[in-house]
Amino acid sequence: xxxxxxxGGGLVQAGGSLRLSCAASGRTFNRHVMGWFRQAPxxxxxxxxxxxxxxxxxxxxxxxxxxxxxxxxxxxNTVYLQMNSLKPxxxxxxxxxxxxxxxxxxxxxxxxxxxxxxxxxxx
Numbered sequence: 491x492x493x494x495x496x497x498g499g500g501l502v503q504a505g506g507s508l509r510l511s512c513a514a515s516g517r518t519f520n521r522h523v524m525g526w527f528r529q530a531p532x533x534x535x536x537x538x539x540x541x542x543x544x545x546x547x548x549x550x551x552x553x554x555x556x557x558x559x560x561x562x563x564x565x566x567n568t569v570y571l572q573m574n575s576l577k578p579x580x581x582x583x584x585x586x587x588x589x590x591x592x593x594x595x596x597x598x599x600x601x602x603x604x605x606x607x608x609x610x611x612x613x
Contacts, residue, residue: 491516491518491602492514492515492516492518492519492522492588492602493514493515493516493602494512494513494514494586494587494588494602494603494604495512495513495514495604495605496510496511496512496584496585496586496604496605496606496607497510497511497512497513497607498510498511498607499584499607499608499609500608500609500610501610501611501612502576502609502610502611502612503611503612504576504577504578504611504612504613505575505576506576506611507572507573507574507575507576508573508576508609509570509571509572509573510526510570510571510573510584510586510607510609511568511569511570512524512526512568512569512570512571512586512604513566513567513568514567514568514569514588515567516567519564519567519588520543520564520567521543521590522543522588522589522590522602523540523541523542523543523588523589523590523591523592523593523594524540524541524560524562524569524586524587524588525537525538525539525540525541525586525587525588525589525594525595525600526538526539526540526560526569526571526584526585526586526587527584527585527586527587527597527600528580528582528583528584528585528609529582529583529585529606530579530581530582530583533582535585535597536551537549537551537595537596537597538550538551538554538558538560538571538584539551539554539558539560539571540560540594540595541560541561541562541569542592543564545561545562545564547593548560549593549595551595553579554573554580557573557574557575557576558571558572558573558574559571559572559574560572569586571584571586573609576609576611577611578611578612578613579611580609580611581609581610581611582608582609583606583607583608583609584606584607584608584609585603585604585605585606585607586603586604587600587602587603587604588600588601588602589601589602
């Protein structure tokens with residue numbers, strides 16, 4: 491079992507940066523694909539990106555490609571989401587999630603979720 495706790499959210503001006511962290515407990519963390527998702531008010535949860543257990547394969551949604559970077563440190567049981575050049579449309583609650591299913595960006599395939607952290611980008 492994996493428990494996830496996000497941190498690092500906050501209020502930032504457009505063009506600014508934030509780094510989210512997701513700390514995981516559980517000895518099988520390094521066997522899980524880790525995903526970042528977000529949900530804006532009135533919208534469905536959408537994938538931001540995901541990273542394979544080794545960190546060698548990373549996927550980004552088109553909306554964040556070139557601005558966001560996902561990384562993981564298996565020794566620290568932590569996955570990161572570095573967000574640069576933030577836009578008001580990036581405002582959402584951000585969640586990290588874990589799955590053992592390879593190459594999935596479907597929220598329903600992720601069995602473990604953090605509580606979410608709010609990111610607000612002002613214009």
